Amino acid sequence: MYDNVLPPQSLKPKQEIRACHGKMEGITTFKSDYCPYEIVKQPRHVPEEYKPKQGKIDLGTTYKRDFNSYKVQPVAIVRPLERQVKKGKLDTVPTYKDDYRAWDLHKSELYKPERTYHPHTVKFGNSTTFQDDFVPQEIKPRQSFKPSSVVKRSTAPFNGITSHRLDYIPHQLELKFERPKEVYKPTDQRFEDLTTHRCDFQGLIGETAKLCRPVHTRVTQNARFEGSTEFRESFQPWEIPPPEVKKVPEYVPPTGSMLLNSTSHLDYVPYQANHVVPIRPVSQKRSNNFPFQGKSTMKEDFPAWESCRQGLIKKQQQIPNPSGKFDGLSTFRSHYVPHELIPTESCKPLNIAFKSSVPFDDVTTYSVEYTPKRQEICPASYPSPPGYIFDNTNSQGHKFFRKIIPAVKAF
DSSP: OOOOOOOOOOOOOOOOOOOOOSOOOOOOHHHHHOOOOOOOOOOOOOOOOOOOOOSOOOOOOHHHHHOOOOOOOOOOOOOOOOOOOOOSOOOOOOHHHHHSOOOOOOOOOOOOOOOOOOOOSSOOOOOOHHHHHOOOOOOOOOOOOOOOOOOOOOOSOOOOOOHHHHHOOOOOOOOOOOOOOOOOOOOSSOOOOOOHHHHHOOOOOOOOOOOOSOOOOOOOOOSOOOOOOHHHHHSOOOOOOOOOOOOOOOOOOOSSOOOOOOHHHHHOOOOOOOOOOOOOOOOOOOOOOSOOOOOOHHHHHSOOOOOOOOOOOOOOOSSOOOOSOOOOOOHHHHHOOOOOOOOOOOOOOOOOOOOOSSOOOOOOHHHHHOOOOOOOOOGGGSSSOTTEEEEEEOTTSOEEEEEOOOOOOOO
């Protein structure tokens, strides 16, 4: 239980604008450290006038001097000598099968002792080593070494002196340097507007180039053009009278009721009649025995010429194709010399279990240091455990007991 402790007061400064009543100094570190220098224009490099060298250029190279041309002939094909191969089945044993042979391995016997499970006859006491070794003791709260959160206010006044205030020396501001403006002075010399084109171009008088196109002679007639045509002469305009408009008499509706019966409805008698066969006139075709002439000026002037497709232009083969039957003899078969195989000895150790006549040492640290302890019965198995007093029962039916603490007499 703790007493009512007030929260610590905040030392955060208030958000207020503190106006500075002092005079503002316009000196910066750039102004104090910067030293103005006189600007001097760099001298301009004037290129030298090009003067061509006298004499001729030697275009000879070491390759032209040292290289000697030779006549190169095509390399002759060197074929291996023909070798007769014996036909038959190849009965060989590879080195892998010869060196790595299958060994007769026997399965090693197990040396694990056979242990048959025997169930315990005594009832399990439900006791662990932690329950046996643990002795419940009274828990005492540890003393807290945490410092108190109460802020200690100092009585001394605040010292607001800084190194900037101590080392800063105010200086008087100098006037700002202003560069005078240069006044433009035009030159007294005349502007030279002479260019290389004007220097090199002399403007010689020459003749204009003659046209190679033939002269177009236009056929003209002095007679006046008559705008009359056969159409204008044959089809002369005639006066067309306006169409007569027929006067439509005014509609006068009849008096009385209208009879919807017609003579067809009254006099019509239905008969069974067949469809009328259409009487179509016989088509009169002109039968001419003359053959059809399918000639035209297009076919006579442009007859069909026989055209053949141009074949492919193939490059002549420089290397002639081989003639004769192909020899399936390779360089490996021609140069291979069979040798007798000698099997290598195996350095692999024998797969035999090591047996020792010394008896097996089965002593362990657990078997040496283990101390058997008495198994105590859990007090929860008793209806009223000894050394405990019944305290209360919760809503779920669990009983709570309290341990009896022996009273200690004070001397």
